[in-house]
Every structure is written in C-alpha cells, then in structure tokens.
Amino acid sequence: MEELLQGMRAIAEPTRIRILVLCAHSELTVSELVQILGQSQPRVSRHLRLMVEAGVLQRHQEGTWAWYRLANKLAPIAGGGRAANRVAQMAADLIDLIPEEDPVVSRDLERLEGIRQERARIAEEYFTRNAEDWGRIRALHVDEGQVNDAVQAAFAKAPVQRLLDIGTGTGSVLRLLGDHIQSGTGVDQSPQMLSIARSALDRAQLTHCQVRQADMYQLPYDAGSFDAACLHMVLHYAEEPAVALREAARVLEAGGRLVVVDFAPHNVAELHSRHAHRWPGFSDDQVVGWMLDAGLENPEIKHMEGGPLTVTLWEATQSVEARNAKKGAI
Missing domain, CATH: 3.40.50.150 (Vaccinia Virus protein VP39)
Incomplete structure (x- = not known):
C-alpha cells in the first residue's frame, strides 16, 4: 500500500505528469527534459529524483549522462532483478488516460520530436560515413x-x-x-x-x-x-x-x-x-x-x-x- 501511495504522490503534480508522458515516449536526459519543459535544471532534477525514488521512472548512468525512462514492469533492472512492480503498472495505466491532444502535452511532444529528429540526423551521418565499409563486408x-x-x-x-x-x-x-x-x-x-x-x-x-x-x-x-x-x-x-x-x-x-x-x-x-x-x-x-x-x-x-x-x-x-x-x- 505504501509504495502505491508514494507513487501517486510522485506523479500528482503537473510537471511530473508531463515528464511521465515524455519518458513513456522516449528515453531522455536531464538536459533534454529541461529543453522540452522550459524549466531550470535543478527543478527538473528534483522532480526526476522523486519519481525515481517512487519507482515511477528508471534512471541509468551512461558515462557522464544520466538517462530516464518510464519504469517497465517486465524489463530487468541492473543489479535489482525484475521491475515487476505495481507502481510501474499504475504509471502505465495513468498515461493511457492522458489525452495527447492536451495543449501542454501536444507542445511537449512536438519539442520531443525535434530532439528525435536531431538524434536521427546524427545517426544518419554515422551510417553515411561507414556505409562503404559495411557494404564491402556484406558483399x-x-x-x-x-x-x-x-x-x-x-x-x-x-x-x-x-x-x-x-x-x-x-x-x-x-x-x-x-x-x-x-x-x-x-x-x-x-x-x-x-x-x-x-x-x-x-x-x-x-x-x-x-x-x-x-x-x-x-x-x-x-x-x-x-x-x-x-x-x-x-x-x-x-x-x-x-x-x-x-x-x-x-x-x-x-x-x-x-x-x-x-x-x-x-x-x-x-x-x-x-x-x-x-x-x-x-x-x-x-x-x-x-x-x-x-x-x-x-x-x-x-x-x-x-x-x-x-x-x-x-x-x-x-x-x-x-x-x-x-x-x-x-
């Protein structure tokens, strides 16, 4: 019961609901969330910390970057067994109730799409640089x-x-x-x-x-x-x-x-x-x-x-x- 209440408290705030929706669509860094939300990094970081502690989001470190995504009730967590928890299921159920046509959510998702397009551009540059070598091996x-x-x-x-x-x-x-x-x-x-x-x-x-x-x-x-x-x-x-x-x-x-x-x-x-x-x-x-x-x-x-x-x-x-x-x- 307590873990569910903690999860509810961690979500019950407008910015955190926006973060929840964004992290359900894509894995994001703090700086990317700051860019989308238009809020300060300390404020966004505090929201993220509370949501991770409640089990609503998962955080993992990759070099100097920290990445955040919606908690998955099936995917194993590094060093922590399976994340088969009721809080993750509750968060997923809540997202289904949030209309993407909501003006704030819609604007957030448009900004997220801009970040995705930049990622895709960088990826395409990498594939273009290496296409000749890969083609030679495939042959x-x-x-x-x-x-x-x-x-x-x-x-x-x-x-x-x-x-x-x-x-x-x-x-x-x-x-x-x-x-x-x-x-x-x-x-x-x-x-x-x-x-x-x-x-x-x-x-x-x-x-x-x-x-x-x-x-x-x-x-x-x-x-x-x-x-x-x-x-x-x-x-x-x-x-x-x-x-x-x-x-x-x-x-x-x-x-x-x-x-x-x-x-x-x-x-x-x-x-x-x-x-x-x-x-x-x-x-x-x-x-x-x-x-x-x-x-x-x-x-x-x-x-x-x-x-x-x-x-x-x-x-x-x-x-x-x-x-x-x-x-x-x-």
Whole structure:
C-alpha cells in the first residue's frame, strides 16, 4: 500500500505528469527534459529524483549522462532483478488516460520530436560515413535477409518476454525482433553505438526496448533475469569469447534460449587488418563446446553459405539442472 501511495504522490503534480508522458515516449536526459519543459535544471532534477525514488521512472548512468525512462514492469533492472512492480503498472495505466491532444502535452511532444529528429540526423551521418565499409563486408557473405530470417525463426520457437541483446551495436536485433517480444534490452560498451541504437529504436517506436552501457564479460543483471539472449556478430571482436558466452548463459532462466550468430572459420585477412576482428570465425566444435560448458543443452546449428564467408547460427537452451546448480552455489 505504501509504495502505491508514494507513487501517486510522485506523479500528482503537473510537471511530473508531463515528464511521465515524455519518458513513456522516449528515453531522455536531464538536459533534454529541461529543453522540452522550459524549466531550470535543478527543478527538473528534483522532480526526476522523486519519481525515481517512487519507482515511477528508471534512471541509468551512461558515462557522464544520466538517462530516464518510464519504469517497465517486465524489463530487468541492473543489479535489482525484475521491475515487476505495481507502481510501474499504475504509471502505465495513468498515461493511457492522458489525452495527447492536451495543449501542454501536444507542445511537449512536438519539442520531443525535434530532439528525435536531431538524434536521427546524427545517426544518419554515422551510417553515411561507414556505409562503404559495411557494404564491402556484406558483399562477402550471404544475404542479410536470410540471416535475419534465421534469427527470427530461432526466437519464434517460444514466446519471448525478456530479450537481452549483447553487443547490440546499432540495435538491429532489437528492431528485428521488437514486434515479437514483450521487453528488450540491448547492451554495448560504446556510447556512440548506444546513441545510434537509441535513435533507431525511437524511429521504430519500440518503447518497450531500451539500451544500456555494460560489459559483456560482467553483465549487470542477476542470474536468470532473461528468457532469451543473443550474441549477433559479436564474438569475433571478443578477447575471450568463451567467457562472454558463459556470461550470456548465466543471465538466462531455465529453458531460456541463447542464439549466437557469427562467421564460420575463414581466411579473409581484411576483416582482421581493417575491421578489428579478433577471431577469423569459429568452428561448430568451438561454439557448441562453450555452450555445453556453460550449462546449455540441445544445441542446434544452421550454416548459411555465401561468397568467401559462411554465417553460422548456433542456438541452445539453459538446462534446468544447470540453473538449479547455479542457484545452489549462490
């Protein structure tokens, strides 16, 4: 009862209702909210602090920036298990009652659209600068659409509530699967990549998906926080791919599915010299061995040949025995 009352008090103020609506539409920084609301930073920061303390908003730090979004009752919180709380549900229900044609709300959303357009401009500049290199790599392997179809098929075998995309980059996997999952989180070390991904998710209106800065070797989530995870074209950059895969398996619940997409062994030296690939692809024995060592079971393999590069999709599920053993070890 007390948490609901605290949540109600945190929302029951005109500016906070405006903040609530804005953060339901997009993840925003303090400076962006100041720009939209036309209020001082100390005042906006105070509102945000109260709303975070009440569980209405979620806050996460990304370098020197703090980002705010509407609390999600499904998405796991870093270090805090799942945010399946009644306050988050209450906030979501309240937003449904607020008319977007309200003059104040309408003006706020127009200003938010201006911020989104600026994000999109920056993202487009990045894609334009890198289009030639990406096009050269794509020409070496099978059509990207075939790979995407295989990823969608792998995750369509069971409903996905909470997806973790490790090494999310531009957020392509979240966008690919966004309409088929209840909640998605992408993690990456690069602030620039996260900025691009955030803009792309905004344009796709995937408000149930979010991105976070995190280390793939030390994910900031409890064991069993997700029921699906993906490592899409990530392991060939990893210094320790087996460790990254084991950490991905750790955050899966029993029966959770891990999908790994990467290159089979190849001799394309350019990928190492020009594109910083640490590994020249992986054999089935390597990846399946790492999966089994991580407590995963029932591995499946799909090869997609095209040009000098073969793309492989490996998938496996977290075993009940392995998950119970890890619980007992805690």
